[in-house]
Amino acid sequence: MEKYLKVLNEAQKAPVLHKDGALMVIAGAGSGKTRVLTYRIAYLMDQGVDAFNILALTFTNKAAREMKKRIAKIVGSSEAKNLWMGTFHSVFAKLLRFEADKLGYPSNFTIYDTQDSQRLIASIIKEMGLDKDIYKYKQVQNRISSYKNSLITVKAYFNNPDLVEADAMAKRPRTGEIYKNYVDRCFKAGAMDFDDLLLKTNELLTRFPEVLMKYQNRFKYILVDEYQDTNHSQYLIVKALSDRFQNICVVGDDAQSIYSFRGANIDNILNFQKDYENVAMYRLEQNYRSTRNIVNAANSIIAKNTKQLEKVVWTANDDGSMIKLHRSTTDAEEGRFVAESIFEHRMQEQLLNGSFAVLYRTNSQSRSIEDGLRKRDIPYRIYGGLSFYQRKEIKDVLSYLRLVLNPKDEEALKRIINFPARGIGQSTMDKLLVAANHYGRSIFEVMENLDKIDLKINSGTRRKLEDFVMMIKSFQITNETYDAFAIAEHVSKKTGLLLEFKKDGTPEGIAKMENIEELLNGMKDFVEGQKEIADAMGNLGEFMEDVALATDLDKDTADEDRVALMTVHMAKGLEFPYVYIVGMEEDLFPSAMSMNTRSELEEERRLFYVALTRAEKQAYLTYTQSRYRWGKLVDAEPSRFLEEIDEQYVENLTPVDNYRYKSFINADIFGDVDKSKLRQVKPQSSTPPTSYTPNENQLRKLRKLKPELATPVGNTNEVDPNLAEGSLVNHSRFGRGTVLKIEGMGNDKKAEIKFDKGDVKKLLLRFAKLEILS
Ligand SMILES: Nc1ncnc2c1ncn2[C@@H]1O[C@H](COP(=O)(O)OP(=O)(O)OP(=O)(O)O)[C@@H](O)[C@H]1O
Numbered sequence: 057m058e059k060y061l062k063v064l065n066e067a068q069k070a071p072v073l074h075k076d077g078a079l080m081v082i083a084g085a086g087s088g089k090t091r092v093l094t095y096r097i098a099y100l101m102d103q104g105v106d107a108f109n110i111l112a113l114t115f116t117n118k119a120a121r122e123m124k125k126r127i128a129k130i131v132g133s134s135e136a137k138n139l140w141m142g143t144f145h146s147v148f149a150k151l152l153r154f155e156a157d158k159l160g161y162p163s164n165f166t167i168y169d170t171q172d173s174q175r176l177i178a179s180i181i182k183e184m185g186l187d188k189d190i191y192k193y194k195q196v197q198n199r200i201s202s203y204k205n206s207l208i209t210v211k212a213y214f215n216n217p218d219l220v221e222a223d224a225m226a227k228r229p230r231t232g233e234i235y236k237n238y239v240d241r242c243f244k245a246g247a248m249d250f251d252d253l254l255l256k257t258n259e260l261l262t263r264f265p266e267v268l269m270k271y272q273n274r275f276k277y278i279l280v281d282e283y284q285d286t287n288h289s290q291y292l293i294v295k296a297l298s299d300r301f302q303n304i305c306v307v308g309d310d311a312q313s314i315y316s317f318r319g320a321n322i323d324n325i326l327n328f329q330k331d332y333e334n335v336a337m338y339r340l341e342q343n344y345r346s347t348r349n350i351v352n353a354a355n356s357i358i359a360k361n362t363k364q365l366e367k368v369v370w371t372a373n374d375d376g377s378m379i380k381l382h383r384s385t386t387d388a389e390e391g392r393f394v395a396e397s398i399f400e401h402r403m404q405e406q407l408l409n410g411s412f413a414v415l416y417r418t419n420s421q422s423r424s425i426e427d428g429l430r431k432r433d434i435p436y437r438i439y440g441g442l443s444f445y446q447r448k449e450i451k452d453v454l455s456y457l458r459l460v461l462n463p464k465d466e467e468a469l470k471r472i473i474n475f476p477a478r479g480i481g482q483s484t485m486d487k488l489l490v491a492a493n494h495y496g497r498s499i500f501e502v503m504e505n506l507d508k509i510d511l512k513i514n515s516g517t518r519r520k521l522e523d524f525v526m527m528i529k530s531f532q533i534t535n536e537t538y539d540a541f542a543i544a545e546h547v548s549k550k551t552g553l554l555l556e557f558k559k560d561g562t563p564e565g566i567a568k569m570e571n572i573e574e575l576l577n578g579m580k581d582f583v584e585g586q587k588e589i590a591d592a593m594g595n596l597g598e599f600m601e602d603v604a605l606a607t608d609l610d611k612d613t614a615d616e617d618r619v620a621l622m623t624v625h626m627a628k629g630l631e632f633p634y635v636y637i638v639g640m641e642e643d644l645f646p647s648a649m650s651m652n653t654r655s656e657l658e659e660e661r662r663l664f665y666v667a668l669t670r671a672e673k674q675a676y677l678t679y680t681q682s683r684y685r686w687g688k689l690v691d692a693e694p695s696r697f698l699e700e701i702d703e704q705y706v707e708n709l710t711p712v713d714n715y716r717y718k719s720f721i722n723a724d725i726f727g728d729v730d731k732s733k734l735r736q737v738k739p740q741s742s743t744p745p746t747s748y749t750p751n752e753n754q755l756r757k758l759r760k761l762k763p764e765l766a767t768p769v770g771n772t773n774e775v776d777p778n779l780a781e782g783s784l785v786n787h788s789r790f791g792r793g794t795v796l797k798i799e800g801m802g803n804d805k806k807a808e809i810k811f812d813k814g815d816v817k818k819l820l821l822r823f824a825k826l827e828i829l830s
Pocket residue numbers: 063064065068083084085086087088089090091092309312343344345628629630631669
């Protein structure tokens with residue numbers, strides 16, 4: 057037996073060593089499904105299967121990277137480099153790059169993120185002269201997305217009277233037209249949205265049998281993690297690709313199926329045995345992740361679900377501590393409790409911040425937790441929400457880079473054609489757009505051919521448009537010889553973007569500049585990493601592909617020790633020694649929106665099962681009696697899920713008798729709490745800080761900036777000693793004002809200035825260009 061297989065138990069070895077054919081591993085949380093998948097790949101390679109013949113699909117790209125590293129340790133890194141591994145979206149985006157021309161797309165097609173899609177849809181709704189209160193762009197985008205995930209193309213939509221009628225009944229009869237326009241515009245812009253990556257792959261594999269055959273032959277072995285959460289479109293792709301060899305291995309846990317709201321279909325697991333011949337079924341029962349208390353408590357919860365495959369999960373680990381339950385009066389207090397508890401564990405057990413995760417049902421719950429952690433100076437990182445790559449200043453840089461790769465990209469162009477300001481106004485853009493729609497071309501193509509089209513644009517503006525085209529083309533030439541980092545640095549400087557943020561001198565502007573710096577650093581790492589892990593050069597195309605599909609979870613932050621904050625959905629597949637599940641309240645977890653049917657409630661319960669099974673050593677459950685929601689303080693009741701956990705595994709930290717925990721565990725006592733008392737609770741201030749001031753750490757980083765990035769415009773390093781409270785000053789952008797206060801020393805010296813236009817601003821003096829008038 058190969059030595060590296062020693063880290064597996066007998067039940068795990070069986071699916072790893074399984075010969076060809078279809079196999080499925082259905083097992084509970086923490087039992088080693090992901091490990092089995094990883095070792096099966098290593099074993100296949102060790103047995104002589106070519107890495108080029110293996111395709112592995114994971115839930116996050118981070119998971120794929122970790123798997124690859126482990127496999128590299130066993131079979132060597134040069135071999136592991138050739139594996140195709142990643143999320144459905146990233147793997148099939150890569151495949152589409154090779155085949156896009158067959159579908160009429162350029163191989164350097166742009167990937168529109170949700171924000172791009174929404175902007176485009178909003179613009180189409182406006183151009184069509186529709187009422188934006190009836191045609192809400194987010195709703196329309198959702199609808200189009202679900203059509204695509206069910207493989208309903210525009211043509212299929214119009215051929216289906218039921219769909220057409222449904223939209224008409226919903227008083228949005230022109231949804232189909234918006235869908236059509238949206239698809240046309242994306243096509244013209246050489247862009248695919250997220251859903252297209254699966255839809256177009258399906259189209260490719262059905263329309264072109266020779267392409268299907270090529271990839272069927274190539275991917276002789278297909279492995280899928282988290283199979284319970286695949287949607288119809290993904291299911292069809294896997295089915296098509298594995299049809300020839302049927303060497304398909306899926307692992308999953310029906311008890312962790314939590315994405316049905318996005319079209320995930322549990323039937324994919326249930327029907328697996330019908331879809332393939334001679335399916336081998338394997339079960340794993342031993343959990344290696346969690347203490348016995350956690351495993352048993354989780355089992356007691358999931359047992360309440362009626363729809364599930366029969367499964368046993370046990371562990372040989374220690375009992376561990378009880379699951380701790382904590383009640384607070386407000387959400388602010390909940391945040392303080394979590395921070396305090398993390399602080400103590402960290403001190404007493406000498407732990408890193410990375411040992412802790414705080415999980416919540418909805419993103420908005422992070423605010424009170426963040427407040428608590430900040431007050432305790434505990435560094436944290438939020439996963440999900442607005443990702444780094446979606447911040448305005450970052451998206452500005454990325455939009456330029458997108459144009460370098462694909463000048464037809466309409467959303468990128470609209471974003472930065474006049475940022476930094478270069479005198480190309482909205483009316484010019486409108487004219488270009490009309491012409492582009494008229495000729496069925498992209499805006500950039502219209503701009504390239506201004507001399508051939510009769511557009512009422514004056515010669516001054518014409519020149520500006522031509523300069524812009526020239527600039528992008530010159531970047532394209534530079535891009536041919538440089539890596540992603542070098543071209544991005546060049547673009548940030550040449551376009552004046554860095555300057556734009558630098559010159560306003562406000563801490564906000566500096567923070568933005570710092571973010572761009574972080575982007576550039578990230579690109580540098582990427583370029584080096586590409587050369588190491590994948591057999592690639594680290595060029596711009598590779599980087600942009602990575603970014604377009606990056607979820608927040610993918611950002612490697614091994615070097616930053618932080619507490620992780622994320623929704624339960626994001627936490628799937630992960631593990632942490634200490635886990636805090638906060639907001640265990642009715643209407644929140646389970647969510648108010650998921651209590652209409654038994655199956656929705658069961659999905660919430662699976663979600664809770666996922667949350668609890670992330671914990672290795674200790675789990676905390678917290679709830680509060682009142683909480684800020686939708687800007688109002690509302691009463692909250694403990695979650696029904698708390699009642700469902702077997703009592704013997706739970707320790708109540710707050711058994712104060714004014715709130716009868718004991719009886720709530722046993723029965724329905726929610727009614728007899730004196731709620732008038734709750735309403736008197738004075739809430740903590742809940743507004744987040746509005747202005748940004750760089751902290752010591754950020755300032756230190758700022759000082760380390762490369763000189764050409766860090767040196768502010770003009771000679772402002774010397775702070776004028778004559779500047780004092782009461783001085784009258786002039787600022788290049790904000791105009792005249794009076795200094796109210798001076799604070800800080802040396803490089804950190806700031807002035808609070810009341811400008812005549814009315815604003816009061818705090819400016820860092822070494823960046824602010826101030827002229828002292830008196
Ligand atoms: N045989 C084993 N010996 C020791 N540790 C193991 C063994 N199998 C798995 N583990 C460890 O147990 C933990 C859970 O394993 P893994 O993540 O593969 O489980 P999983 O079934 O994929 O869980 P989930 O359902 O949450 O995705 C990991 O830390 C893994 O390294």
